Amino acid sequence: MSLWDALFGSEGQLPPKLSTTAAEVDWLYDYIYWWCVFFFILIVAVMAYFMWRYRRRPGHSAQPSPSHHLGIELIWSVIPTILIIPIFYWGFTGFVALQQAPADCYKIEVEAYQWSWKFRYPTGANLGNKETPDAPYFGLHVPPGRNVQVILSSDNVLHSFYVPNFRVKNDVVPGRYTSAWFNAPYVDPDSPEFENWPPEAPTRLETKNGIYKVNAHRLFCTEYCGTGHSTMDSWVFVHESEEKLQQYLKEANDLWGKETLAEVGAELYAKNCASCHLKAGQGVVAPIFGRLSDNWGKEITVIDGASNQPVKVTVGRDYVLQSIQDPGSQLALKDYNDQGTPWANNMQQGLYPTLEAESYKGTEKQQFVGKNGLDAIVAFIESVNKQEDK
């Protein structure tokens, strides 16, 4: 890419078009660009000509000419108005295409936090944004030639998901889900048609099990988010085939030989939780988890630990995670569990956590299970409900 190329519109000014929607955006960009070049040259040429022709010099003085002319003024108001209408229209239709994801998307949850990204795949794999010795698998991995939708969320401040090669950008807003979609082709890095931007983008990922050929595209955070804002970047890797992608993800998400996250959760649960928290029944020392599975997705009333007032919550990932990590924050009502369990006898309003439960935080058990382990356990609890539906 050279300065000379940059004179000729999108080919020299924008990164290569590496998604299906990029071509449409670039076409409009060029359309606007050439009109701008036309008007800029027109204005500057007229200005330069007048500067030379009517320069103040001996023997030259200002000549009379009308100081207004309605016709001319209307013409140069109306012509730009007419020219702008198609630009507006194509901008809008292109925007709708960028915003409305097709129905059959491969969905990936993308969580932004200060100052990194977490990519959660349908298989349960969780990857970070950069390669580290502890996490050799990283980045946003997508299948080739398939519609991919990223579901964006943030736990505290604003971020923005931006892949220049795809012309895709969407803010990540805490407290709500936003999304973006794209469809990126895969081109063999060894073929002459392959376009690489930036030049140092990796074309191969080496893992302990082999080499994966990829097309890599930069992923940036484009909404200011603090100290690490400019280092909150990652790569989008388009794999050779969907099979290769699945193979990579399986490798990345070492599931102890299991197929799904829920199965991992079942094993973790059995090892760490099941001795106290049974699925159902009486005479146990801790809340049963079967009620969670049964009520999954439904609203229940709990006592807010801070205010001691009843509040409504939806039984789901957030509620379960919160209750495991901070048992005192939302207390289940007495009639929520079976009456007569030894640990619930003395409760007035809510089920207070026992000392053992409170002491989960910061224990070896927590360290062993870890954040990803908790995700697996939650997936397990959710899956119990789904299995019964079938």
Place this chain on the structure above:
Amino acid sequence: MKDNYLTHSRGFLSWALTLDHKRIGLMYLVAVLSSFLVAGIMALMIRAEHLAPGADLVDADTYNRLMTLHGAIMVFLFIIPSIPGALGNFVLPIMLGAKDVAFPKLNLCSFYLWIVGALLAVGSIAAGGVDGGWTFYTPYSLQDGRIGVIGMTMGVFILGFSSIFTGLNFVVTIHRLRPPGMTWFRMPLFLWGIYATAILQILATPVIGITMLLLIAERVMGIGIFDPALGGDPVLFQHFFWFYSHPAVYIMILPGLAIISELIATFSHKHIFGYSFIAFSSVAIAVFSFLVWGHHMFTSGMSPLAAMIFSALTYSVSIPTAVKIFNWLATMYKGSISFQTPMLYALAFIFLFTIGGLTGIFLGSLSTDVHLHDTYFVVAHFHYVMMGGTVIAMLGGLHYWWPKMTGRMYSEFWGRIGCLLVFVGFNLTFFSQFLLGSLGMPRRYHTYAAEFQSIHVASSIGSFTLAAGLFITLFYLVHSLFRGAIAPANPWGGATLEWHCTSPPPHDNFSVAPTVGDPYDYSDLSYDPATGGWVSKAGAKA
């Protein structure tokens, strides 16, 4: 030297407690230019940091503060008050044929509010944690440790009142203090521009005041307004912020456009073309500017319907702006164009503002904006409009009215050199940034990816050239105060009323009530080589 406003009374208090609009204008000038210098030095540090991709000169937190303060000081302390506060205060009453503004005490109060606001804003640096960018988007600006944001927003709140007072003063002055003969359509176009600006200042500024108070309430009392953790909505803040800050963009640019109308006519020695179109386009811009704030948020997850409406309204503002450029060119037609420093700035303005305006089309169009939003393309676009537009116009106006304000002429030679360096340096700095942005370089980045380095280096070299031009300008202007030739009453051949009084003007502006005529009729003026100024032919004969 005859008695004038500078020599009318002496001593510190005669300035500190002055009610003379000219002295207040001059104090504003010193204040806003000092802010420009401070924020400009921050910009140079930012550009020096970007000579290489890594963290070289400053660490990330320092960079983020520099970037934030550069933006906040430039916008709130410099550009918004620059032309209305400094040049407007000085020139407006004289152009109108009045002895002062309608409320001289309010005028002084507005200046002191500026001082208080500036001290609070800059003082909050010490408190630390002012690093959210000049937009202070929530919930980042509400995170723990950002105590400085409270001081900063309080400062912005107070600066808002300073702006409202100035606007109010100008509106009342233009309505009530026009002398006999000065009808609305005999007013110089500078006054129309300032009038439209003043309306915006009065109507839009309260919104940012309220927003900043809500931000403080949330931060101090923990009421959930903008922070999702407390049940608030961060996008609501963006709506509130831009509901003010988009009209504020026009508070910044309308006075600049207004100055250019004066310069082009005077130095072409030609009646301005399409007076009423230019006058009404200022008012049209002011009205439309209230309806376009959403175009800052196309990627915030706005509904396509809302985005469509904001995109359409955005384009409706571009038309009256384009009309002004065509009118200026038509004014030059068959004129007698002199290339003195103020005119060079006016011509540079047309060049730069055209680029700034045209690149706005890429951003107003929805699908292309998705790619360009929050990249250097946006940075380049608004610098072309704010600096290539407003600051260049302000420099043009400053050079135009400098002899009137100080009674001295600056060096024309160095003036042209300075303007040339500013023009070349500016284009190198910011045209490069269009390319950075279209290639995908996000804004507000301390470090950047290696593929962007060569363009960043070009931009930095441009910024140092630009700085050299501005420092030369500072030196010859200060030099002229001591060594400059004595300025004639009308050095450029202007026909508006301020050129009828002496340079510098007397304390009461006019010793005899001026006759009000067409502000762009130059037929009565002829150059008088003896004084180096223009005199009335009718007056010379008599």
